[in-house]
Amino acid sequence: MNWGSLEAFLAMGGYALYVWGSYAVTFILIVAEILLLARRRRGIVTQLGGLGRVSRRPS
Amino acid sequence: MVIGRDLLLAMRRRSDVANALLFFVIVASLFPLGVGPEPNLLRTIAPGVIWVAALLASMLALGRMFAADYADGTLEQMLLACVPVGVIVVGKAVAHWLVSGLPLVLLAPILVLQFDLSAEAFAVLIASLVIGTPSLTLIGAVGAALTIGVRGSGVLTSLLVLPLYVPVLILGTSAVDAASGGVTVQAHLLLLTAFLIFTSAFAPWAAAAALRISLD
Amino acid sequence: MIYIKRRQVNYLKIALLFVQRWVLMDRIGEVTQSARPPSGGRINWFKYSSPQTFFPLAGAAIPWFSAAAAIFCLLGLYLSFFVAPTDQQQGEVYRIIFIHVPAAWMSMFIYVVMAFWAGVGLVLNTRLSGMMANALAPTGALFTFLALWTGSLWGKPTWGAWWVWDARLTSELILLFLYFGFMALTAAIDDARRADRAAGLFALVGVINIPIIYFSVQWWNTLHQGASVSLTRAPTMAATMLAGMVLMALGFWMYSFAASFARVRCIILERERNAEWVAQYAEALR
Numbered sequence: 001m002n003w004g005s006l007e008a009f010l011a012m013g014g015y016a017l018y019v020w021g022s023y024a025v026t027f028i029l030i031v032a033e034i035l036l037l038a039r040r041r042r043g044i045v046t047q048l049g050g051l052g053r054v055s056r057r058p059s
Numbered sequence: 060m061v062i063g064r065d066l067l068l069a070m071r072r073r074s075d076v077a078n079a080l081l082f083f084v085i086v087a088s089l090f091p092l093g094v095g096p097e098p099n100l101l102r103t104i105a106p107g108v109i110w111v112a113a114l115l116a117s118m119l120a121l122g123r124m125f126a127a128d129y130a131d132g133t134l135e136q137m138l139l140a141c142v143p144v145g146v147i148v149v150g151k152a153v154a155h156w157l158v159s160g161l162p163l164v165l166l167a168p169i170l171v172l173q174f175d176l177s178a179e180a181f182a183v184l185i186a187s188l189v190i191g192t193p194s195l196t197l198i199g200a201v202g203a204a205l206t207i208g209v210r211g212s213g214v215l216t217s218l219l220v221l222p223l224y225v226p227v228l229i230l231g232t233s234a235v236d237a238a239s240g241g242v243t244v245q246a247h248l249l250l251l252t253a254f255l256i257f258t259s260a261f262a263p264w265a266a267a268a269a270l271r272i273s274l275d
Numbered sequence: 276m277i278y279i280k281r282r283q284v285n286y287l288k289i290a291l292l293f294v295q296r297w298v299l300m301d302r303i304g305e306v307t308q309s310a311r312p313p314s315g316g317r318i319n320w321f322k323y324s325s326p327q328t329f330f331p332l333a334g335a336a337i338p339w340f341s342a343a344a345a346i347f348c349l350l351g352l353y354l355s356f357f358v359a360p361t362d363q364q365q366g367e368v369y370r371i372i373f374i375h376v377p378a379a380w381m382s383m384f385i386y387v388v389m390a391f392w393a394g395v396g397l398v399l400n401t402r403l404s405g406m407m408a409n410a411l412a413p414t415g416a417l418f419t420f421l422a423l424w425t426g427s428l429w430g431k432p433t434w435g436a437w438w439v440w441d442a443r444l445t446s447e448l449i450l451l452f453l454y455f456g457f458m459a460l461t462a463a464i465d466d467a468r469r470a471d472r473a474a475g476l477f478a479l480v481g482v483i484n485i486p487i488i489y490f491s492v493q494w495w496n497t498l499h500q501g502a503s504v505s506l507t508r509a510p511t512m513a514a515t516m517l518a519g520m521v522l523m524a525l526g527f528w529m530y531s532f533a534a535s536f537a538r539v540r541c542i543i544l545e546r547e548r549n550a551e552w553v554a555q556y557a558e559a560l561r
Contacts, residue, residue: 003356003357009356012367013361013366013367013368014367015366015367015368017428018368018371018428018429018431018432019367019368019370021428022371022375022424022425023374025421025424026378026421026425029417029420029421030417030530033413033414033417033534034534037534037537037538040538040541041537041540041541041544044544044548045544045557045560047548048544048548048553048554048556048557049554049557049558049561201476201480205460205473205476205477206460206463211463212463215459215460215463218452218455218456218459219456219459219460221452222449222452222453222456222484223480223481223484223488225492226484226487226491229491229492229494229495230491233495257487261483265476265479265480268397268476269473269476272472272473272476273473275469
């Protein structure tokens with residue numbers, strides 16, 4: 001273990017902004033990509049008439 | 060024959076040609092206005108500025124390479140002819156260079172005066188432009204062929220082609236910098252020539268493939 | 276302590292490339308062999324090259340890749356924060372390396388894979404290859420951006436500037452432009468087949484030019500900076516640091532598989548929307 005305490009871990013030796021800025025943006029962007037992909041898939045499937053969300057017009 | 064025809068068409072639309080050249084001069088002139096008239100600074104940035112202006116002016120003219128012929132159907136006829144498509148591409152590239160690249164080289168002395176480059180640097184700049192601008196034309200041909208008939212193709216072509224221009228830019232400006240610094244320029248110009256040979260070997264083939272993709 | 280040289284890291288990268296190829300072809304071969312008709316024909320490598328047959332395969336694979344990605348990343352993060360020691364010169368900020376370097380590796384690797392599939396699509400005229408190349412591009416661009424972002428955040432405390440025209444960072448920037456060009460070209464052309472083939476050709480032209488661009492930028496860098504310092508210059512590094520980077524790289528790699536497979540499934544649905552099997556698929560989801 002490298003860290004004496006949670007505070008030391010979060011402070012990253014004074015470089016918190018840079019280290020956490022990097023890791024946070026990475027995490028955020030990867031999550032964003034996953035969410036965007038999920039939304040894209042939902043959109044197409046709904047358009048195709050799946051998922052029971054779009055009510056069929058009586059024809 | 061392709062070259063002759065393209066040149067004839069270009070001469071009929073002289074204003075298009077002139078516009079790109081004017082753009083070259085204006086853009087290069089904007090930089091001193093932006094950074095101040097201090098001679099040493101201008102001498103330092105001159106190779107980069109002139110080369111970037113040459114890049115941009117060369118790119119402006121790319122739209123003309125295939126667009127007009129595509130619009131009236133001539134391009135398809137050319138592809139159907141017995142001539143290999145690569146030859147057509149080379150012909151068009153040569154015509155394009157004669158009309159945009161060569162005038163850039165001829166106009167460069169004006170800019171050299173504006174930036175007060177030394178005589179050796181001037182000579183090397185001209186040499187680098189002469190060797191480098193054909194590469195720009197050839198790479199640009201690939202970009203232009205990929206974006207025929209696409210909406211917004213002007214900006215799109217620039218986006219595609221500018222990253223590929225970077226080696227020419229670096230080699231060209233480093234040659235002039237070397238001349239200003241009194242270092243031997245042979246290596247730089249040879250590398251530039253090598254890049255031109257490499258581009259001449261691959262670009263016509265790639266542009267021909269791109270034309271077939273765009274026109275099918 | 277065992278110190279591993281930089282060069283071996285590069286060999287590792289190349290090995291990863293071959294492993295991926297082998298795994299992919301092996302998986303296709305394995306599955307097609309089990310699906311071989313009793314009359315015992317040749318292995319049909321192309322069975323999974325149609326969107327219809329690849330779609331369920333990709334769907335089945337995604338959870339596995341996601342799980343692998345999570346595991347590798349967690350292990351890598353554990354190593355990076357709790358095992359790897361503090362650097363003497365740079366202090367804690369060097370821990371950005373555990374994202375910066377794997378992201379840079381992935382950005383280049385994905386571009387090569389993208390160009391590979393684009394080339395396959397151009398030569399063999401398969402639709403799925405083009406779709407796969409399209410699916411890879413945004414993920415590759417993401418990693419390129421992350422490499423640039425983390426590089427910038429690493430550069431500020433280390434070299435004092437938010438952006439340094441380091442050869443590698445500059446080449447990464449140009450790589451990002453190439454990714455954007457690929458995606459812009461695909462988006463601008465309406466006809467999907469033409470878009471795939473045009474963007475594919477552009478990707479191939481780019482992949483040939485990338486080494487040239489990299490070397491010219493590196494040369495430019497040495498011309499303008501006497502003693503050029505590179506952000507990732509570390510002639511030797513502790514084994515734990517290397518292990519952390521490799522684990523994160525594996526995690527990113529698994530993630531790229533999952534993300535691009537998910538995206539290619541979306542692309543397949545979008546493009547094949549008029550096909551019978553798509554209608555049945557949507558029906559089954561209802």
